[in-house]
Amino acid sequence: MPRLIETSTRIRAAGTKEKLIDEYVGNVDTGTEGVNIAIMHSPVGWEEPGQCPDFDEYTIVLNGTLQITCQDDMMDVSEGQAIIVEANEWVQYSTPYEGGAEYVSICIPAFSPGTVHRDGE
Numbered sequence: 001m002p003r004l005i006e007t008s009t010r011i012r013a014a015g016t017k018e019k020l021i022d023e024y025v026g027n028v029d030t031g032t033e034g035v036n037i038a039i040m041h042s043p044v045g046w047e048e049p050g051q052c053p054d055f056d057e058y059t060i061v062l063n064g065t066l067q068i069t070c071q072d073d074m075m076d077v078s079e080g081q082a083i084i085v086e087a088n089e090w091v092q093y094s095t096p097y098e099g100g101a102e103y104v105s106i107c108i109p110a111f112s113p114g115t116v117h118r119d120g121e
Contacts, residue, residue: 039102
């Protein structure tokens with residue numbers, strides 16, 4: 001039977017400034033381990049530690065620009081664009097540009113603190 005998710009669960013993210021995550025599906029909100037679906041609200045100047053997660057991450061930028069740094073490259077993902085970062089690939093997300101960014105993140109399997117493997121942990 002279909003299951004209505006009436007509201008998200010607000011989560012505070014790791015990083016240099018406060019980024020807010022509204023999780024709709026995942027370990028925190030619905031107890032779903034197979035997928036995580038969340039909207040990220042990232043301010044200008046936010047940067048998270050680099051990570052090498054055990055999950056694939058699919059990101060769609062709704063507004064603003066998200067900067068992605070990977071092992072050999074750096075790229076900007078702007079409004080209306082998307083990016084796929086495969087599991088076990090080192091990546092760092094940031095929003096260095098005015099206005100920050102708002103984006104949808106889908107992780108398969110679902111994000112969990114034990115599977116993200118942030119630098120320094």
